[in-house]
Amino acid sequence: EIVMTQSPATLSVSPGERATLSCRASQSVGSNLAWYQQKPGQAPRLLIYGASTRATGVPARFSGSGSGTEFTLTISSLQSEDFAVYYCQQYNNWPPLTFGGGTKVEIK
């Protein structure tokens, strides 16, 4: 099983600032890495797939990078609607399909 580890668990950021979230895989997943956003009481929403491709309708301030075992989600200028929990997921080697533990982006 591929273990996904996200850091930090919580990130406190002021609106307008940049946020950088990390995700590490226990073994290489190539570029088969997705990021999801989840707001309270809502279902997760696909943001990034293929490590760096934005899903339909996702603003350009969201960007993903990395390959192999190290990945980053960057939000260039945080808007109020971006405060949420973000999960990474590998879909390269399954079953099982595995998620990271999440990073909560909160208002500083």
Next chain:
Amino acid sequence: EVQLLESGGDLVQPGGSLRLSCVASGFTFSSYVLNWVRQAPGMGLEWVSIISGNGDTTYYADSVKGRFTISRDNSKNTLYLQMNSLRADDTAVYYCATKRVGTNPFDYWGQGTLVTVSS
């Protein structure tokens, strides 16, 4: 517009059974792989099970193997999860999620249905 609507969540006693449903619309149902993903209260996401487009291939997380059964009825655009021998640690919101065939992420998610296992 893709829509996924889960139902069937309830309060059930430990050892009990429950069947969840997920009705889909807005896409060619039989062309998509479907998943169940759960989220315990205040916790992260846990993949539960996956089923191929024609229903012939299924996989399960170790935590539910032998207790849960995933199935689908393509004539009704409906995904199911039969849950038996339920335990307290099965308490969660259960989401259905679509996945295109091949090496692809989960495109669309339903809003979830809450399963509570408690005496």
